[in-house]
Amino acid sequence: MLKRAMLLTSGLFIAVANMAVAAAVDSAAKFRIANVIQSNMVVQQNKPLRIWGTAPAGDVIELQADWTGKTTIATADANGKWLGEIKVPGTTRGNFTPHTITIIHKDNQPLIGKFIEPHTIDLNLKKKKNDIVKLTNILIGDVWVASGQSNMEMRMATVPGWGTGVKDFEKELRLANYPAIRLYKEEMGIEFTPQDTIKGEKWEACTPKSAAGFSGVAYYFGRELFNRLQIPIGLVGAAIPATAAQAFTDINILLADTALKKKYVDPYSKAVDSIQA
Incomplete structure (x- = not known):
């Protein structure tokens, strides 16, 4: 009885722990791809294509471009952000071949336990699922x-x-x-x-x-x-x-140049300070 009670207590702890994790995951970032990454876009030749977005921390995102035949792996960090790069080749005159990028989100969260009846715990209620997004007609x-x-x-x-x-x-x-x-x-x-x-x-x-x-x-x-x-x-x-x-210029570039800082940044900072005073 003692051994059985210990096992039940252990199982209860695991289930409660998993439920706590699940609650945290539910409130975290959902799977999303940056909204500028779309079907019908043009990607820059001879430069890495950066694809980013959000997902629950620890989830894995696979990026597959039909022109590479390879898979790029990205993992969502503690803040729920992920970033992956795909190599893009050069193009040639008259080449208008449409391409496809497949993005696969793999749920890497723990299984969620649930109480079914007193003293019974089911740890297999949640099935892990993959989200698959296909971006098509890319040039x-x-x-x-x-x-x-x-x-x-x-x-x-x-x-x-x-x-x-x-x-x-x-x-x-x-x-x-x-x-x-x-x-x-x-x-x-x-x-x-x-x-x-x-x-x-x-x-x-x-x-x-x-x-x-x-x-x-x-x-x-x-x-x-x-x-x-x-x-x-x-x-x-x-x-x-x-x-x-200057409105389209990185603030750090303006700050690094004495003349630009004096001309643009200092008056702006002074105006902001006067408003906040």
Whole structure:
């Protein structure tokens, strides 16, 4: 009886411990992929592709790109963040082969115990599961970020009360069918620190409809590159009206230069201090 009681107590401890862990896991990060990593995107040739996201601490994420034939392993850290890199080869003129990236999330959490009736414990109620995400129609080429103020933000088409669009925009948009040019437009917003996620639209092929709301400068730039290079081109629109170059510059770079610090950082810090005083 004593031995049986000890075993029951031990089992009770394990079950309660597992339930405590499960409760902690439930409140931790859920499996998520950074929202800029999507189907239909263009990835930069000859540079590692970084894919990141969140998951419960200790969970394993497998990254498989069809162009490598290999699996990259990432593990969620104590803060629930994970990051993996996939090697990306160079592309060649006229190569518009669509690719697939498979992301597999493997649940690495302990089994959860449960009381069924007095003195009975079931430790096999939770089955581990895998989440599988397939990103398709991905192209390998060159990716450009189009950032700046109003002249970069000005869209191809007319926006009532805001802008008149580019010259002859109706004619230009009728010709804007480029399946190998992909567009991603970030929503306007300001953050003072690097962000893990951003608000934006979906990656999509350049069509008259998708180009209409995109930056005119970026569109013409991307079209010219495509016509000359004949490789996939990815364009990320991230412009905000009335912003200056220093607003897009890393604060540490501004601080490291005496002239830039005096010109931009010191007045800003002084203004912030006066508001907070």
